[in-house]
Amino acid sequence: MPSKSSARLAALTVAAVCSAASLVVLTSPAHADSVRIHDVQGSTRISPYAGQKVTDVAGIVTGVRTYGSSKGFWIQDPTPDDNPATSEGVFVFTGSAPKVAVGDSVLVAGTVSEYVPGGTSSGNQSLTEITKPVITVVSSGNAVPAATVVDAKSVPAAYAPAGDTAAGNSINGLSLEPATYALDRYESLEGMNVQVADARVVGASDPYTELWVTVKPREHANRRGGTVYGSYESQNTGRLQIQSLGSTTDFPKANVGDTLTGTTAGPLDFNQFGGYTLVANRIGTLKSAGLERESTQKQHRGELAVATYNVENLDPSDATFEEHASAIVNNLKSPDIVSLEEIQDNNGATNDGTVAADQTMKKLTDAIVAAGGPAYEWRSIDPVNNSDGGEPGGNIRQVFLFNPERVSFTDRAGGDATTATGVTKVNGKAQLTASPGRIDPANEAWRSSRKPLAGEFVFRGRTVFVIANHFNSKGGDQGLTSQYQPPARGSEAQRHLQATAVNTFVKEILGAQKTADVIALGDINDFEFSETTKILEGDGALWSAIKSLPRSERYTYDYQGNSQVLDQILVSPSIRRGCDFEYDSVHINSEFNDQISDHDPQVLRFHP
Known part of the structure; x- marks a missing residue:
């Protein structure tokens, strides 16, 4: 994303x-x-x-x-x-x-x-x-035509017609059926003066003075005011983007769950970043729902807490280190192991060949200590310059944070940017040949994408294998309002290959030790119901633990007003079988206009 x-x-x-x-x-x-x-x-x-x-x-x-x-x-x-x-x-x-x-x-x-x-x-x-x-x-001075009301009654439940196969699944040539399909209803109002009333915010205000509302308050609603995207067939027809024709300084700073009370009205436009957009010359009054950032529970002494957190291109020039540190200490309660995604190198987007990220990590770990957290140690592998995608020059990578007072890391030399770690069997137990190490970095699946980072940890005498991931983004996929229906998701092909590679590696660990505790986590960039996740889970080698939550609570990201899953923690059968675990999607970013990252972190607590 x-x-x-x-x-x-x-x-x-x-x-x-x-x-x-x-x-x-x-x-x-x-x-x-x-x-x-x-x-x-x-x-x-x-x-x-x-x-x-x-x-x-x-x-x-x-x-x-x-x-x-x-x-x-x-x-x-x-x-x-x-x-x-x-x-x-x-x-x-x-x-x-x-x-x-x-x-x-x-x-x-x-x-x-x-x-x-x-x-x-x-x-x-x-x-x-x-x-x-x-x-x-x-x-001049004529009355403006009355705004057409867009509400739950006027927007159909079906999202879009199937495209014309003879035209490559395009819906452009199809006659509009505004009483049948939501996209047709919006298209039949293109350019017209429209209005919504008392609309709940389902996508927080962003830096581009946009927000998202729903005209269907009951549509896949969650308890915090958002609208959950739970399948490819639940596009959430009530979502509508709001921009302003007025001063950007007057645009409301809204969080999910807030309401634009009264009338919001203006022409209905269509833009590149969201499709149908009410460009408001009149915006309702913002009523706050008082949404607060969540905090998870502290792990018990015998529980291992493992988290994933995408910190969104963090480099030493950013001003968010104290906030990220506070989130890890106060909202995540200092997990024992944290997989960080999007750690950039020491000079961020400066494209000069720098790949080391020790300064980035020192600034973060120092900030965590200053926030009252543990003196985390960290492990990672520097990528080959500009080979892992992301912002050019930034060299994003995954990094393991771990609390040495609670868990130890098993260092085993040999891992680097281009050398694959493997699995051996020693004294009846699985063991990585390099820790930290990368999984099959030469595989075409990882072209211009982040390579998974694998490591061995020991908690109370029990080895836990952790694989930190950041799969290929959804960039380039057709949007939900595309002229092609259903929209093509071209970026999936690479994620499917990546999921296959990680699943294969997990099976090697379980083949050497059936009862091994294995966790694959990170920014999977795909939904819990997606084919990517199904491939990653395979025939039971892994299971996405976010599915232990009620459907209305399964989200880690908000995109165009859809609360959805991108970040996941998947566990091996030994962890899942006992049902002795707790999963928490800790909502501290995705629903807020002052977010420090666009992702919410995830935490798993279990007894190894």
């Missing part, structure tokens, strides 16, 4: 950047006189006038965007037709600050274009626009 600002343009708060766009032109340029907006929009996702010039398109200005790279305004026909599939609103792209005001009655001439935010390779749906406009203001 995206990390910091690497996945998007930091200055982008609008639909998309024109220079990054692609146009869908389906017909040869022609001329059409005095068409109405609903004629331009048509009853499919692609305008029947795409590529054609139109004149005297009439409408009332409902919103003006004067910032960013997608400057323009929305117009809406105050006299709609009787076809619920045809939108009465459209965006007029000017490229510079428009010289119109809300309430102006205008006539627009220009070329109808289908703009694809992010380009056609993104798989995104297109946004119907009028470009290169010539604008005539007929009158």
